[in-house]
Amino acid sequence: MSTTGENAPAAPEGVNLEEASSARIYDAYLGGTTNWAVDRYFADQAVKQFPLIKPLAMANRRFLGRVVRAALDNGITQFLDLGSGVPTVGNVHETVASHARADEGRVVYVDYEPVAAAHSDHILTEQDALDWAGIVQADLRDPVSVFEHETTQRLLDLSKPVCVLLVSVLHFVGGETDVDALVRQYHDEFAPGSWLALSHICNEDSDNEGAAQIARLAEQYKNTQNPAFLRTRADVERWFGGYSLLEPGIVHLADWRPDDEITEAEREAGPFMWCAVGEVPAT
Ligand SMILES: C[S@@+](CC[C@H](N)C(=O)[O-])C[C@H]1O[C@@H](n2cnc3c(N)ncnc32)[C@H](O)[C@@H]1O
Structure with a gap:
């Protein structure tokens, strides 16, 4: 199979074009062009396996937009977007730019995928946004590398509330990683009033056919760079243990x-994703 599609931009050095990546597959679901034949092949198979995958990606993206606007309405102007993906419809910094005062917004994107990182850098440079927004190419399973990165240090003031986004990404974290401990580690870095917003694939609230389809799809992600893990409402509830859940809770x-x-x-x-937003309570 040819790994280079007609619309694909030049790949940054070191990009794995032999295996599909969740960042580029997700871009394909959303109708973007920052993906290669290997990603589009996977996305086409995924649609056959689970026909609701594209609307699910779009619903997730819209959830992200509503959360960012709600945080801004609540006075939070700093955002840490963990597993931010390839820039696409409704980027966090664009929502922030259109809602916050020009001198207030701060956005740090974090993604370990080289294409996602390169294109984030490209769009921020092109939009002349690098003095208030930046991309950290890091693995979110290593919070120290995120917090110690020059861009995070320069842009975020952790003594003030930050909206932390773990949107559609924790289902790619598992295996040897203790996800509960990881979520707690992030929680402990943020000031009272900070928010955590999270979405995660699930299948416990759907009919048997839908549940089986998404379970098979999760299985197929094992053939990509990002094996996926299905989890339950109980997992999400546990992750929000240290937060006050905001209305309407886990839905x-x-x-x-x-x-x-x-x-x-x-x-x-x-029904194929749980989502919720919680606030770090005052101590
Ligand atoms: C499905 S996309 C979600 C993008 C965006 N958060 C959204 O919801 O629209 C998942 C992203 O998480 C990134 N990702 C997965 N595991 C990661 C890790 N351990 N560290 C950093 N990024 C990761 C992938 O590279 C991909 O860009």
Whole structure:
């Protein structure tokens, strides 16, 4: 199979074009062009396996947008987007730029995928945003590398509230990683009033056919650079143990403070992800 698609941009050095990557597959689900034949092949197979995957990706992206706007409305202007992905529709810094005062917004993107990192850098440079937004190419399983990075140190003031985004990424973290401990480690770095927003694939609230489809899809991600893990509401509840959950609590995507942008297909896809937002309480 040819690894270079007609629309694919030049790949940064060191990019693995032999195996699909979750960053580039997700870009393909969302109709982007920062993906290669290997990613598009996987995405096409995924649609056959689980036809709601594209609306699910879009519903997740819209959840992200609603969270960022809610945080801004709540006075939070700093964002740490862990597993931020390839820039696409509704990037966090763009939502921030259109909602926060020009001198207030701060955004740090974190992703370990070289294409996601290179394109984030490219878009921030092109938009002349590097003095208030930046990309850290790091593995979020190593929080020290995230917090000690020059860009994080320069842009985020951890003595003030930060909105931490773990959106559609923890299902790619598992295996030897203690996810509970990792989530706690991030929690412990942030000031009272900070938010954690999270979404995660699941299948416990769907009919048997949908549940089996997404379980098979998760299985197929084992053939990519990012094996996926299905988890349950109980896992999400545990991760929010140190937070005060904000209304409406742990719900499916379309039910978190919905607006009228949500389509019927996105509503149908909703039960395949849990999502929630919690606040670090005052001590
Ligand atoms: C499905 S995309 C989600 C993008 C974005 N958060 C969203 O919800 O629209 C998952 C992203 O997480 C990144 N990712 C997965 N594991 C990671 C890790 N351990 N460290 C950093 N990034 C990771 C992938 O490279 C990919 O870009």
